[in-house]
Amino acid sequence: MKFTPSHTNFELSPYTGLDRDSWIEAAQYLLAGIFNNIKDSEAPVVMPRYETEVTYPSKDAPLWRIKAEVFEGLCRSFFISAPLIHIKPDLELNGIGVREYYKKQVLYAVTKGEKNYVLNYSDMRELDKSGNPVAVYQQTVETAALVICLWLSKDEIWETYTQEEKDRIAAFLTDFAHANTVPQNWRLFNMLDMAFLYMNGYDIDEDIMRDHAQNILAYYAGDGWYRDGQSFDYYSCWAFNMYTAIWNEWYGYEKEPYIAQKFEDNSNELMKTYPMFFDRDGFTNMWGRSGIYRNAATSAFDGNLMMKNSSINPGLARRICSGSLLQFFSRDDFLWNGVPTLGFYGPFVPLVQGYSCAESPLWLAKALLCLHLPADHPFWTAREENGIWDQLKERETLVTTLNGPALCMANHEANGITELRTGKIVKHKEDAHGMWNYSKLVFNSKFPWESRPCEGVESQQYVITYLDEEGAKGLAANATFWHGEKADVLYRRQFFEYETETETHWRTALNIADFAVPYGIFRADKIRLFRRPVRITLGAFGFPDNGTEVIEKEKDGYKAVILKGHDHTGKEKQLAFTIMDGWDNIQIIKSTDTNPDSKNSIVLFADTRRNKQYGYEPYFLISQVITKESLDDFDENDIFPVKAIEYTDPQKCGGYGPVTITLKDGTVRTIDFDLMEGNLQL
Numbered sequence: 141m142k143f144t145p146s147h148t149n150f151e152l153s154p155y156t157g158l159d160r161d162s163w164i165e166a167a168q169y170l171l172a173g174i175f176n177n178i179k180d181s182e183a184p185v186v187m188p189r190y191e192t193e194v195t196y197p198s199k200d201a202p203l204w205r206i207k208a209e210v211f212e213g214l215c216r217s218f219f220i221s222a223p224l225i226h227i228k229p230d231l232e233l234n235g236i237g238v239r240e241y242y243k244k245q246v247l248y249a250v251t252k253g254e255k256n257y258v259l260n261y262s263d264m265r266e267l268d269k270s271g272n273p274v275a276v277y278q279q280t281v282e283t284a285a286l287v288i289c290l291w292l293s294k295d296e297i298w299e300t301y302t303q304e305e306k307d308r309i310a311a312f313l314t315d316f317a318h319a320n321t322v323p324q325n326w327r328l329f330n331m332l333d334m335a336f337l338y339m340n341g342y343d344i345d346e347d348i349m350r351d352h353a354q355n356i357l358a359y360y361a362g363d364g365w366y367r368d369g370q371s372f373d374y375y376s377c378w379a380f381n382m383y384t385a386i387w388n389e390w391y392g393y394e395k396e397p398y399i400a401q402k403f404e405d406n407s408n409e410l411m412k413t414y415p416m417f418f419d420r421d422g423f424t425n426m427w428g429r430s431g432i433y434r435n436a437a438t439s440a441f442d443g444n445l446m447m448k449n450s451s452i453n454p455g456l457a458r459r460i461c462s463g464s465l466l467q468f469f470s471r472d473d474f475l476w477n478g479v480p481t482l483g484f485y486g487p488f489v490p491l492v493q494g495y496s497c498a499e500s501p502l503w504l505a506k507a508l509l510c511l512h513l514p515a516d517h518p519f520w521t522a523r524e525e526n527g528i529w530d531q532l533k534e535r536e537t538l539v540t541t542l543n544g545p546a547l548c549m550a551n552h553e554a555n556g557i558t559e560l561r562t563g564k565i566v567k568h569k570e571d572a573h574g575m576w577n578y579s580k581l582v583f584n585s586k587f588p589w590e591s592r593p594c595e596g597v598e599s600q601q602y603v604i605t606y607l608d609e610e611g612a613k614g615l616a617a618n619a620t621f622w623h624g625e626k627a628d629v630l631y632r633r634q635f636f637e638y639e640t641e642t643e644t645h646w647r648t649a650l651n652i653a654d655f656a657v658p659y660g661i662f663r664a665d666k667i668r669l670f671r672r673p674v675r676i677t678l679g680a681f682g683f684p685d686n687g688t689e690v691i692e693k694e695k696d697g698y699k700a701v702i703l704k705g706h707d708h709t710g711k712e713k714q715l716a717f718t719i720m721d722g723w724d725n726i727q728i729i730k731s732t733d734t735n736p737d738s739k740n741s742i743v744l745f746a747d748t749r750r751n752k753q754y755g756y757e758p759y760f761l762i763s764q765v766i767t768k769e770s771l772d773d774f775d776e777n778d779i780f781p782v783k784a785i786e787y788t789d790p791q792k793c794g795g796y797g798p799v800t801i802t803l804k805d806g807t808v809r810t811i812d813f814d815l816m817e818g819n820l821q822l
Contacts (some may be wrong), residue, residue, distance in 0.1 A: 141472070141475070141741060142191075142469065142470050142471055142474065143165075143166055143169045143170075143469035143470060144470070145157070145158060145162040145165050145166065145473075146165065147159070147161040147162050147165060147696060148162060149161075149162075152521075152523055152524070152604055153458070153459070153462065153523075153524045154523070154524055155421070155422075155459050155462075155463065155524050155526055156459065156462035156463055156466060156524065158458075158462040158465070158466070159520065160397065160511075160515055160520040162462075163462075163465075163508070163510070163511055164227060164228075164511065166222070166469055166508070166580055167223065167224050167231075167505075167508045167511060168224060168228075168231070168598070169469070170220055170469075170480075170508075171217070171220045171221055171233060171238070172233050172234075172478070173475055173477075173478025173479055174187065174217050174220070174478065174479060174502070175233035175234040175236060175238070176234050176478045177477060177478060178232075178234060178241075179234065180236070181236050181240065181241050181244060184213060184214065184245065184248075184256045184750075185210070185213030185214050185217045185245070185499060185772065186208045186209060186210060186213055186498075186499070186643045187213060187479045187499050188476070188477040188608050189497075189498040190476060190482075190487065190500065190607040191482050191487070191489060191492065191498075191536060193489075194489060194492045194493070194494055194496075195482065195492060195494070195496050195497050195498065195500075196208070196209065196495070196496070196497050197209055197497065198495065202267065202268075203259070203263040203267060204259055204263075204267055204268070204277055204279075205278070207257070207258040207259045208258070208277065208278035208279055208280070208282075208497075208802075209497045209498070209499060210249070210256055210258050211249055211258035211278070211279050211282045212278065212281075212282050212497055212499045212500060212502075213497075213498075213499035213502070214242075214245055214246070214249055214258075214282070214286075215220045215282040215283075215285035215286045215289065216282070216285060216499055216500070216502035216503055216505060217499070217502050217505070218242055218246075218285060218286065218289040219285055219288070219289060219502065219503070219505035219506060219508065219509065219695065220502065220505040220508055221238050221289075221293075222242075222288070222289035222290075222292035222293045222512075223292050223293075223508065223509065223511035223512050223596075224238065224511070225238060225239045225242070225292075225293045225296050225297065226292060226293055226295070226296060226512070227511065228679055229296050232752070235710045237298050238291055239293070239297065240634075241299065242289075242293070242297060243297045243301075246286065246290070246297070246309065247301075247305060247308070247309070249286075249312075249361050250308055250309050250311075250312035251308060255511075258279055259279065260279075260312050260315040260316065261277065261279070261315045261316045261319040261320075261515070262315055262319075264277050264279070265610045265787050266509075274320050275320060276320050276321055276322050276326065278495070279316065279726050280316050280319070280321055280322075280326060280329050280330070280501040281326065281329055282541050283313055283316045283317075283329060283332075283333050284314075284328065284329035284332045284333065284383065286313075287313065287333055287335075287336035288332065288386060288509075288746070290336070291336065291386075291390075292488045292509070292512050301422055306340070308427075310337055310340070310342045312334045313336065313337060314333075314337060314342065314344075316329075316330070316333055316335075317330050317332075317333035317334045317337060317344065317348075318344075318345055318348055321352075323355070324359070324368045324369045325366075325368050325375050325379040325380060325383075327352040327353075327355055327356050328331040328352075328356060328380070328383040328384070328387070329383075330348070330352055331349060331352050331353060331356070331383070331387050331391075332356040332383055332386060332387060332390070334348070334349050334391070334592050335349075335386075335387050335390035335391035335392075335663065336390065336392055338390070338395075338698055339390045339391065339807035346395070346780075349391070349395075349396075349679045349750055353387075353392070353396055353399050354399065356380065356384070357402055357403070358398055359380070360402075360406055361542040361545050361801040362409075362411070362501070362542070362543070362544025362545070363409060363412075363413065363542040363543075363545055364376075364381065364407065364408075364409040364410020364411070364412070364413070364414065364545055365410065365545035365547070366380040366381075366406075367545070368380070370565075370566055371428065371429075371564075371565065371578060372428075372545040372547065372562070372564065373427065373428025373430075373705070374427070374428050374430070374433070374436070374437045375428075375429075375430070375435050376410075376545070377410070377414070377439065377440035378433065378436040378437055378439045378503075378506050380439065381406070381410055381440040381443045381444070382408050382439045382440060382442065382443040382506060382509075383443075384403035384406075384407070384443070385403070385404075385407065385442075385444065385446040385447055385570045386442035386443075386446065387400075387403070387813070388400045388403055388404065388446075388447065388448075388774075389446060391433060393448065400534060404448065404586070405451065405650045407440075407443060407444045407447055407451075408444065408447070408449070408450070410444070410587055411444050411452040412441060412451075413443075413540050413542060413549070414440060414441075414500060415456055415460060415527050415528070416528065416538065416540045416551055416558070417437075417549055417558065417560070418460045418463065418464065418550045418558060418559075418585070419551070419556055419557050419558040419585040419586065420526070420529045420551075420556030420557075421463050421466075421467070421556065422459060422460045422461070422462065422463015422466070422467065423463065423464060423467045423558075423585045423586065424437045424438070424464045424467060424558050424585070425558065425584070425585045425588075426484050426491075426583065426589055426736065427560055427562070427577070427578075427580075427583040427587035427589075428577055428578060429493060429574075429577050429578075430493070430496075430503070431483075431484050431491045431577070432480070432481075432482055432483065432484070432491060432492065432496060432500060432501040432503075432504075433466050433500075433501065433503045433504050433506070434464075434467075434480075434484065434501070434504045434507075435461075435464040435465055435467065435468055435504055435507040436503055436505075436507050437464070437507075438460060438461040438465075438507045439507055439509060439510075440462045441457035441460065441461055441510075442457075442461075442510040442512075442513070442519075444457075444508055445457065445510075445513065445517075445519055445810065452523075453525060453527070453709065454517075454518035454522040455518075455522035455523050455524050455525040456518045456524075456526070456527045457519060458519055458520070458522065458524060458644065459524040459525060459526055461507065461510060461528075462524070464507070465507060468480075468485070468504075471485055471486075471708070471709060472709075473485055473486030473487075473708060474486070479498065479499075479501070480501035480502065480504060481501065481503075481634075482496065482498070482500075482501060483736060484588055485588075485708065485736055485737055486708070486736070486737075486799075488595065488736040489733075490573065490576065490591035490734065490736075491736065493573070501744045518804065524529060528551060529551070529553070529556070532551065532553035533553065534553060534554075535553060535554050535658040536553045536657040536658075537550050537552045537553065537554075537658060538550070538553075538696060539552065539625075539628070539656050539675070541624070541630065542678065543622070543624055543821075544602070545564070545653065546562060546564035546565075547560065547561075547562055547563075547623040548561040548625065548630050549561070550561075550656040550661065552656070552658060552659060552660070552805075554658040554659050554768070555586075555658075555659050555767060555768040555769065555770075557584060557585050557586050557659075557767060557768070557769075558582075558585045559582050559583065559584050559585070559656075559660065559661060560582070560583040560585075561582055561583075561630055561632075561654065561661070562578065562580075562583070562620065563620050563621065563622030563623075563821070564620070564622050565579055565619060565620040565820050566618070566619045566622070566819060566822060567618045567619070567637065568618065569615070569637045569638065569639060571618065571620045571637075572591075572616070573591065575598075575601065575616050575617070575618055576589055576591055576592075576598075577589075578620075579601060579616065579618065579620055579689070580599070580600040580601055581600045581602075581619055581652065581654070581661075581663070581763070582600050582654075582660075582661050582681075583600075584681055584767060585785075586713075586767065586769060586813045587681035587682065587683070587713075587715070587767055588682075588735075588736045588737060589681075589682070589736075590679075590681070590682025590731075590734050590735050590736075590741060590743060591734045592734065593682070593729045593731035593741070593743045594729050594731065595613060595614055595773055596613075596614035596675070596677055597614070597677050597679050597729060597745045598614075598616050598677075598678065598679050599679040599681055599682045599743050599744060600680070600765075601616045601617065601678070602616070602617060602634065602636075602677070602678050602682055603615065603616050603674060603676070603677045603678075603679075604636055604674050604675065604676055605675040605677075606671065606673075606674055607673040607674060607675055607749070608673060613678070614675075615636045615637055615648075616636070617634035617635060617636050617638075617650070618635070618636070618637065618638050619634065619635040619638035619822075620633070620635075620652075621633045621635075621820040621821060621822055622632050622695070622820070622821045622822075623816050623820060623821070624817055624819070624821075625808060626812075627656045628655055628656075628809060629653050629654070629809055629810075629811060630649070630652075630653070630654055630655065631652065631653055631813070631816060632651075632652040633649055633650070633651050633652060633816065633820055634650045634652055635647050635648070635649045636648045636649070638698075645670060646670055647670065648668070648669055648670060648671070648674070649668040650665050650666065650667060650668060650761075651665060651668060651816060652665050653664040653665060653666070653811045653813070655767065655805070657764065657778075657781060657807075657808050658766075658778065659766035659767060659768055659774070659778055660764060660765050660766035660767055661764070661765065662759075662762045662763075662781070662801075662809075663678075663761070663762065663764065663766045664758070664760060664762050664801060664809075665761045666760055666761075666794060666811075666813060667750065667759050667760075667761065668748060671753065672750050672751060672752060672753050672755075673745070673749060673750065673751045673752075673753075674749065674750050675748075675749050676747075676748050676749070676750070676761070677745050677746065677747050678723075678745060678746045678761065678763060679743050679744070679745040680715060680717040680743065680744040680745065680765045681715060681765060681767065682731075682735045682736055682741045682742070682743050683703045683705065683713065683715050683735075683741055683742045683743070683744070684705065684706070684707040684708060684713060684737045684738035684740075684741055685705065685730065685735075685738060685740040685741050685742045686705060686707070686738055686740070687705060687706070688703050688704065688705035688709065688742055689703070689704040689705065690702075690703060690728065690742075691703075691704070693776075693779065693780075695776065695779075695780045696780055696782065698718055698719065698720045698782070699718070699719050699723075699726055700712065700716055700717065700718040700719075700726075700780065701716070701717050701726045701728070701744050702715070702716045702717075702774070702777050702779070703715045703716075703742060703744065704771050707737050707738060708738045710738050711769055712769055712770050712771045713767075713769060714767065714768050714769075714770060714771060714772075714774070715765065715766070715767045716764075716765070716766050716767075716774055716778075716779050717744040717746070717764070717765050718745045718763060718764045718765075718766075718779055718780060718781075719762075719763045720762040720763060720764075720782060720785070721758060721760055721761075721762040721763070721785060721792075721794075722729065722748060722758045722759075722760050722761040722762055723746045723747070723748050723762075723763065724746075724748045724749070725746070725747055726744055726745070726746055726747075727744070727745055727746075727747055728742060728743075728744055729742065729743045729744075729745065730732040730742055731743060746761075746763055748761070755789060756793060756795060756799060758793045758794065759773045759793055759794045759795050760787075760794035760799060760811075762782075762785065762801075764781065766778060766779070777804045777805070780801070781803045781804055782801065782803060783802045783803060783804045784800075784801075784802045785799065785800070785801050785802075786799065786800040786801075786802075787799055798810050798811060798814075799811045799812075800810040
């Protein structure tokens with residue numbers, strides 16, 4: 141059952157209708173679904189499970205892994221209940237008093253001998269026979285959620301414990317706080333554990349705290365973004381830019397003012413461009429790992445509002461947060477047995493990762509932490525604003541390029557969609573899941589990424605297949621180097637089968653050059669082959685197939701295929717894929733269980749071959765994908781936008797020299813890969 145608020149206020153919130161009362165309803169809606177799966181006050185938060193092949197715990201999982209699910213369910217559901225408990229301390233769901241339930245279950249979780257005890261760090265090290273000197277465990281993650289929730293419900297739960305009970309919880313937290321952690325965003329979990337202990341009068345090792353804090357600060361890449369391991373993704377927003385705000389309040393401003401100020405400065409830097417990550421409806425793009433956390437990406441706005449000198453416009457922040465909440469909560473496939481699915485919308489196994497369990501999607505409740513802001517806070521009292529979307533001229537696209545994290549957002553006025561292009565990516569050459577999450581050429585806020593529809597084809601990815609190998613499989617690019625933007629063109633390079641053991645000249649690559657047009661992205665990419673014969677394909681976005689009209693067109697020597705249909709919710713969808721120089725044809729694949737929106741989908745893909753080992757054949761692959769949420773026909777000049785393509789070489793293959801593309805609307809873009817070799821960034 142989808143969420144439909146009974147209370148709306150379109151005067152205060154002209155775009156979404158949601159106000160603080162609506163958000164309270166949404167939180168209770170989500171928590172009620174969870175409690176409907178809890179039989180009594182003694183039962184843990186272990187939810188129904190339909191997926192067992194990818195997620196944990198497996199049937200032969202060790203004890204600590206089984207206990208991790210119990211702790212994950214407790215703490216992540218506590219994210220939802222903690223602000224509600226403060227607002228509605230007498231709340232009952234499924235006949236269970238919510239406040240007393242969490243008060244009891246927290247004690248069970250930290251107390252040896254109790255059935256729902258989740259094991260402390262020392263217990264797990266003792267059970268762990270791996271011999272790994274830097275072993276870490278999922279419970280560390282959840283301790284940070286626990287301390288945040290105890291803080292949010294301080295008066296209702298934490299302060300009602302006896303001193304002995306507080307000491308018992310503190311001892312459990314201390315064991316994790318000073319133990320091993322993963323050297324990326326996990327350091328923040330230990331920092332919050334220690335900060336909570338310090339705030340409540342317990343001893344901590346301040347050198348360990350300082351070491352973690354300086355490392356977190358050192359991960360900063362600019363533009364408000366932190367590097368989390370190799371990759372950039374929403375962890376920068378729902379971890380680095382959320383947890384640092386809480387840490388500042390609890391500890392940093394008092395004990396580490398230099399680091400705290402840097403965290404605040406970085407948060408304010410993020411706010412300059414973070415609103416551009418969301419589309420006109422406030423939708424979050426499906427991009428990066430842990431997509432099951434969905435609108436948790438909006439928690440960075442709450443984090444900024446917690447800083448001493450917040451810079452975000454509160455009316456804009458609430459508009460985006462509410463829009464993203466409705467993106468998911470208003471769908472009838474969002475919940476399975478009352479619990480958010482393991483997917484982006486409905487169940488979608490290609491998105492799911494092995495570190496997740498049935499309760500993991502409850503991490504999206506970080507988006508609901510804004511309920512800790514009092515009713516008179518500007519976040520709740522300011523009138524909704526739509527930022528740049530109300531400022532763009534007709535058919536204008538705002539392009540924002542961030543070189544630090546290698547991110548480029550295109551906000552299209554013509555369709556209200558935001559498209560994201562990314563770089564500085566390295567995944568293992570067999571990690572298809574990682575490539576889907578990070579290596580798509582474009583991520584679209586209204587056309588979420590599709591997994592592989594068939595061998596040799598990927599949506600929004602090039603795939604190469606070596607034709608001189610019998611049974612050869614198609615290869616997608618597993619590394620994307622960033623070059624940056626020049627004269628309104630974004631330059632990147634993708635490698636296929638990239639690995640450090642082999643020099644890149646022995647790997648097929650593509651120099652990527654693309655630029656925004658009113659409804660999408662125009663591509664003018666150049667092949668860099670070391671062997672042939674080879675087949676090359678390029679897929680468009682996956683298209684939800686709930687009855688689709690397919691239209692083929694040709695003009696000016698170019699081909700296009702247009703798809704018209706509806707998504708799972710009945711919303712109108714349209715996509716046009718145009719191929720120009722370098723391609724042979726467009727083909728259609730119908731697929732099942734590869735699209736996060738709908739059971740069935742269609743992927744259009746371009747196809748070509750290069751046969752001569754050292755032949756001077758066309759090097760440029762020129763194409764365009766445009767989309768919108770309307771069945772009204774695209775203007776023909778949008779489908780076939782090119783007036784002229786001018787090559788430097790007389791053979792018009794693009795082997796050397798600039799290529800100038802003139803569009804019918806007067807736009808001129810010159811594609812020039814000269815000196816790209818000297819500035820490729822990872």
